[in-house]
Structure formats: C-alpha cells, structure tokens
Amino acid sequence: MNKKNNKNSDILLRMENIDKNFPGVKALDGVLLTVRKGTVHALMGENGAGKSTLMKCLFGVYAKDGGKIFLEGREVSFRNSKEALENGVAMVHQELNQALKRSVMENMWLGRFPKVARFLPFTSEKKMYDETKKLLSELHINVDPRTVMAKMPVSQRQMVEIAKAVSYDSKIIVFDEPTSSLTETEVEHLFRIINMLRDRGCGIIYISHKMEEILRISDEVTVMRDGKHIATKSAKEITMDEIIRLMVGRELTNRYPEKAHEIGEEWLKVEGLTAEYTRLNDVSFTARKGEILGVAGLDGSGRTELLENIFGISARRSGKITLDGKEARNRNARESIRNGFALLTEERRATGIFGILDILENTSISSLDRYRTGLFLSKKKMRESTKWSIEAMRIKTPNQETKIRSLSGGNQQKVILGRWLLTEPEVLLLDEPTRGIDVGAKYEIYQLILDLAAKGKTVIMVSSEMPELLGVCDRIIVMSGGRKAGEVDAKTATQEEIMTLAAKYA
Ligand SMILES: Nc1ncnc2c1ncn2[C@@H]1O[C@H](COP(=O)(O)OP(=O)(O)OP(=O)(O)O)[C@@H](O)[C@H]1O
Ligand SMILES: [Mg+2]
The missing domain is CATH 3.40.50.300 (P-loop containing nucleotide triphosphate hydrolases)
Incomplete structure (x- = not known):
C-alpha cells in the first residue's frame, strides 16, 4: 500500500513558496507541499495555521500572492474552482456549502448538468438520476438521488459531498476535516473510499485534528505553524507526541x-x-x-x-x-x-454562527442582558467580555471587529463556545x-x-x-x-x- 520511491515522476503536486495575505494577517508565508501519486498526505497544524487557506489557493478560491504550483510537472494557477475541477483537482470543504432545497443529484451536477445530447441545450433528468445512482452505489452510499438535501442529516450530506468530489475523476482530492460531522461507521466508510482512491493512484490531501485518524490513514505528514511549513515526515517514522510538539511549538506534557x-x-x-x-x-x-x-x-x-x-x-x-x-x-x-441553562449545539456551523456579524457581536448576542445599562447596551462591557473570550481561548484574529466568517474553522468554534460560557x-x-x-x-x-x-x-x-x-x-x-x-x-x-x-x- 505505501510503496513509495522518491522518483520525481511520482510527484503529482508541488506547491512552492506559497504566500497569502489577508488584511492584518499573513496567512501563508513561503509554504511548501509535495504530494506523491498513490499516497495520503496529512496536513496538520493548530487552528488558524493556514491549512484551509493553502488548499483554497490550490483550488482557485483564493488567488495566491506569491509562489508556484505544479501539477504533474506543469505549472498551473486556477482562477476558480471550476478550472481546478476541470484539471483534476477536487476539494471537500470544511464548511459544507450545498443547495439545501435542491436534491442530491442536482447538488451532484450543479454547474455541469449532463446534456441530453452534446448539441441540445436541455439537461437530462434521467441521465442525471442514472449517473448519480451509479456513482452512489459504486461507493456504497445508501441515498436516493431524488432526496432533498435539507431532509438529510449533516453526516449524509457530507457523504454526498465526498461522492461529488470523487465523481470528477480527479488526480488530487483534498479533504478538509471531512470527519468532523461523520458517524463512526461513516468514518470507516470514508477510509475505504480513500484507500480505493489511493490504489487508483490519486494523491489525497487530508486535514484533520483527530490524531488517531492521521496516523491510521496517512503516508506522509506535513505540519504547518503560523502560516509556515514546519516539517514533512513519513507517517511511519513520526509519533503522535512529535506531531503535537511540531504543531504547538512546545512540549505538551x-x-x-x-x-x-x-x-x-x-x-x-x-x-x-x-x-x-x-x-x-x-x-x-x-x-x-x-x-x-x-x-x-x-x-x-x-x-x-x-x-x-x-x-x-x-x-x-x-x-x-x-x-x-x-x-x-x-x-x-x-x-x-x-x-x-445553556446549550452549545453539535451543528454549530449550521445553527450557531452569524457569518456577517463580527466577533464582538457573535460573542455578546446571547448575554445582551448583562450589557444593558438603562436603555443602552454598554459597548465597553461587551468589549471586555469579548477580550476575555479571545484571550481565554487564544482565538486567532486581528481584532474584535473581524467578521466571524473570515476566521479559521476552529477559531469560529471557539467564538461560539465563548458566547455560551459568558452567559454564565x-x-x-x-x-x-x-x-x-x-x-x-x-x-x-x-x-x-x-x-x-x-x-x-x-x-x-x-x-x-x-x-x-x-x-x-x-x-x-x-x-x-x-x-x-x-x-x-x-x-x-x-x-x-x-x-x-x-x-x-x-
Ligand atoms: N477570508 C479571509 N479573510 C481574512 N482572513 C482570513 C480569511 N480566511 C482565513 N483567514 C485567516 O488566515 C489564517 C489561516 O486560516 P485557515 O482557515 O487557513 O486556518 P486553518 O489552518 O484551516 O485552521 P482550522 O484548523 O481552524 O480550520 C487565520 O488567521 C484566518 O483568520
Ligand atoms: Mg481550516
């Protein structure tokens, strides 16, 4: 399974010196990543280290500020995700972004509906159904293509997203925290799919905070910290403690x-x-x-x-x-x-986050009574609480006015947790x-x-x-x-x- 020789021809993807800046944040600073054919490459790092950003630069969601990307030796620079998909790069995002009112098959074919015939402008509903059915059954995913997305639990929606990524016949597939909403049986199912893709010669990039998963599924591990490449090691030669030390930058006893x-x-x-x-x-x-x-x-x-x-x-x-x-x-x-009583729900990304509001507002929203002085809300008190939350959980953000949706996935979670802790x-x-x-x-x-x-x-x-x-x-x-x-x-x-x-x- 893990046959690897370091011939150059085995290299599928090489990202060199990738830089990316956001206002107030250097998200990527000269990052290096090499992915070989038929391997699973884990990308690890603390919340806000730059993992998702690096992958979005590959996938054409963000334009990189510097560096080069080579796919099978050829330099590429995708301007959008459609171009990435057409060139054999697919990605399962950390935040699900599906059309919930549409059916499974419509989501599967969004943006590339199969035509009845090449020269006719109509899409074929039957063809869409048959192809979706075929794909899902190949992957042993038990979902009816006509089901409306909103009617399915998040974990099943995630499996559909995974099937969609696989359906493009891609050479590189990125999984950004795919298992955070999957059940234990679905995780096993995903691992079987990943093993199948690896055997086909695909390169898989796998992002997760679950240590056990990483050591089980990956061949190589790259660790990032503060937007920088820290180390790349063979999974066989690295221990969990070593990965943690590289990620955190200190010993975690x-x-x-x-x-x-x-x-x-x-x-x-x-x-x-x-x-x-x-x-x-x-x-x-x-x-x-x-x-x-x-x-x-x-x-x-x-x-x-x-x-x-x-x-x-x-x-x-x-x-x-x-x-x-x-x-x-x-x-x-x-x-x-x-x-x-207070409840921090499991489906935070779906139910807990007010994306267009900033961190201060997202933090204060459930304890507004505490900030009321007469008819007004005390901005000063709200600021103090938010400051506490940011420090206590080490939320990585330029300031309190940053929109929550521009934080990394894990940092968004911390903001929501802070909101509920503050309701005392x-x-x-x-x-x-x-x-x-x-x-x-x-x-x-x-x-x-x-x-x-x-x-x-x-x-x-x-x-x-x-x-x-x-x-x-x-x-x-x-x-x-x-x-x-x-x-x-x-x-x-x-x-x-x-x-x-x-x-x-x-
Ligand atoms: N659209 C954006 N606008 C502004 N800043 C952003 C944006 N996207 C990411 N960032 C910042 O870039 C840094 C890296 O974020 P990224 O999402 O890549 O982290 P990550 O390693 O994926 O973390 P996590 O494990 O929490 O998902 C963070 O400081 C984040 O706040
Ligand atoms: Mg992320």
Whole structure:
C-alpha cells in the first residue's frame, strides 16, 4: 500500500513558496507541499495555521500572492474552482456549502448538468438520476438521488459531498476535516473510499485534528505553524507526541488539566425524560453543583437528543426537570435560558454562527442582558467580555471587529463556545465542545470547563472521544438505544466498561 520511491515522476503536486495575505494577517508565508501519486498526505497544524487557506489557493478560491504550483510537472494557477475541477483537482470543504432545497443529484451536477445530447441545450433528468445512482452505489452510499438535501442529516450530506468530489475523476482530492460531522461507521466508510482512491493512484490531501485518524490513514505528514511549513515526515517514522510538539511549538506534557474543583450538593434532577418523536426513553439522572457529568454512547444512542430535550428544543412527551428544588419546565430555548441553562449545539456551523456579524457581536448576542445599562447596551462591557473570550481561548484574529466568517474553522468554534460560557449558566450543556479544535486549544477549553465547575456550575458534556470524557469528567452516564444504560465513576472506569454499557440496548 505505501510503496513509495522518491522518483520525481511520482510527484503529482508541488506547491512552492506559497504566500497569502489577508488584511492584518499573513496567512501563508513561503509554504511548501509535495504530494506523491498513490499516497495520503496529512496536513496538520493548530487552528488558524493556514491549512484551509493553502488548499483554497490550490483550488482557485483564493488567488495566491506569491509562489508556484505544479501539477504533474506543469505549472498551473486556477482562477476558480471550476478550472481546478476541470484539471483534476477536487476539494471537500470544511464548511459544507450545498443547495439545501435542491436534491442530491442536482447538488451532484450543479454547474455541469449532463446534456441530453452534446448539441441540445436541455439537461437530462434521467441521465442525471442514472449517473448519480451509479456513482452512489459504486461507493456504497445508501441515498436516493431524488432526496432533498435539507431532509438529510449533516453526516449524509457530507457523504454526498465526498461522492461529488470523487465523481470528477480527479488526480488530487483534498479533504478538509471531512470527519468532523461523520458517524463512526461513516468514518470507516470514508477510509475505504480513500484507500480505493489511493490504489487508483490519486494523491489525497487530508486535514484533520483527530490524531488517531492521521496516523491510521496517512503516508506522509506535513505540519504547518503560523502560516509556515514546519516539517514533512513519513507517517511511519513520526509519533503522535512529535506531531503535537511540531504543531504547538512546545512540549505538551499533559493532555488534560489537573482537577481541583469540589463537588457540592445535588442540584439538577432529571426524571423519566421521554421524547415525543425520537428514541429518547425514560432517562433519569442527577447532577451536583460543580460536577462535570459526561454523556457517552455510540452514534444514534440519544446523546444529543438528551441535551436537546433538556433544553426544550425537541418535543418532550413526559418527564420532569428540577433545578435547585424548583421545576424547570424548559419548553423552549428562551425559557431554558431564563431558567439558567445553556446549550452549545453539535451543528454549530449550521445553527450557531452569524457569518456577517463580527466577533464582538457573535460573542455578546446571547448575554445582551448583562450589557444593558438603562436603555443602552454598554459597548465597553461587551468589549471586555469579548477580550476575555479571545484571550481565554487564544482565538486567532486581528481584532474584535473581524467578521466571524473570515476566521479559521476552529477559531469560529471557539467564538461560539465563548458566547455560551459568558452567559454564565447554572447548567451548561455541551455537545462535542472540542470538535474541530486543535490539541493545544483543547487543553485551554478543558481548563475553562473545570473553572466553571469550580465556580459551582454544573456541566453536562457529550463527547465521542472517550479519553476526553475520562480525562475531564467526574462521572459519566452511558446512553444506548435512547435509554440510559448505566453510570460510571470517571476516576475508576475503563473504556471497555463504557463500551460494554454502550452496546447494552444498541
Ligand atoms: N477570508 C479571509 N479573510 C481574512 N482572513 C482570513 C480569511 N480566511 C482565513 N483567514 C485567516 O488566515 C489564517 C489561516 O486560516 P485557515 O482557515 O487557513 O486556518 P486553518 O489552518 O484551516 O485552521 P482550522 O484548523 O481552524 O480550520 C487565520 O488567521 C484566518 O483568520
Ligand atoms: Mg481550516
């Protein structure tokens, strides 16, 4: 599989000395990247290191300010993504950008609808359907081409996007954090597709913050830091710790901060929570003041549904929530916020970000009451809070007035997390809080979660990364098939124990 000899003829893509500036930011500074035929090349670096920008320069989304790009030895410079696709370069973007009201097949063929015949101006619906069907079944993706995108979960939309990239018969395919919204089975599925592409001789560029994935799938690893090329190594010869050190620029001895918070009295009580339309069934648990309660389980086990139901954004059939001895009915988000609850949703890119607003506005929007003085909003207080958020999470941005959409993916996530931390809720519900966030910044976020607990807040946190749950939480409840399968002490529990519980009703 990893047969590599360093003949020049094996080089598919070479990017030399690439520069790119944005107002106030040198995003790329003389970056170098060489991708060989039939290999998977991982591109790694902290949030804001320049990974997506480098790929967008290749793909013609951004015009580079300097440097050269060679595709199979020939210098190229694509002016837009259409040109890139026509020349064998495809990309699955970090932010999905699909026409949600259109069907799968329309999305698949957008901009290149197959004609009935070369000389006729009509597109052929039947041809579109047949080709899409054929492609999806070749890739074993079980989706009807006529389904409207909006009706599918994000993970399936992501698989369609992947199929689309593959459909161009490209030589180079870029995957920019493809797995951040995929389920575990879909990740395996994607890896089979990638292996197939590698065997065909494609060059794959793979961006991810999930270390385990990188070492499993890639042949070579390039690390970037602050817009610069730091190192390129064979995946066989590099360890996870070494990659982290190269990314962060210093030794990172602990992945998790010390726990020092004290756990107080019983505070939140959830009894017999049952959803109207989902599988969530008869879930009961309690949580104490200052406790960090983890929620583990496989995909579809009801983890997200549990949080959404507590927060009142999915319909409840029965059940009772009590906070500090008083019933919290939480019938909708507004009521829940008033009752002291906050929810960081899993689908942040779709539901959490106000792209055209700046960082200050995106940070303050959910805690406006705190900034009110009489009839006015105190800009000064908003600035102070935003400053805190930027520093606490090391958000990489020129200033507070920067539009959120011009931040890197991971930094956008941090802004949204800061927004919810600032509401100072009594109960903070976090769904996959560190998804898309680099290893170094994860540590800071764990520390912020622990600080909240130390202030006596209750944190309930869903994560599909078991080491993270064991490292940060005090206690973990395990969901399975919409029910609570059990509860473990995070200090003594093992991954095996949690897995066994997770399979109980699955
Ligand atoms: N359209 C833009 N306008 C202004 N600045 C931008 C724009 N796109 C990216 N940047 C800046 O360029 C730098 C690199 O961002 P990039 O998105 O390439 O990071 P990344 O390595 O992909 O990070 P992540 O892991 O968070 O996705 C960041 O400082 C970012 O704020
Ligand atoms: Mg990115």
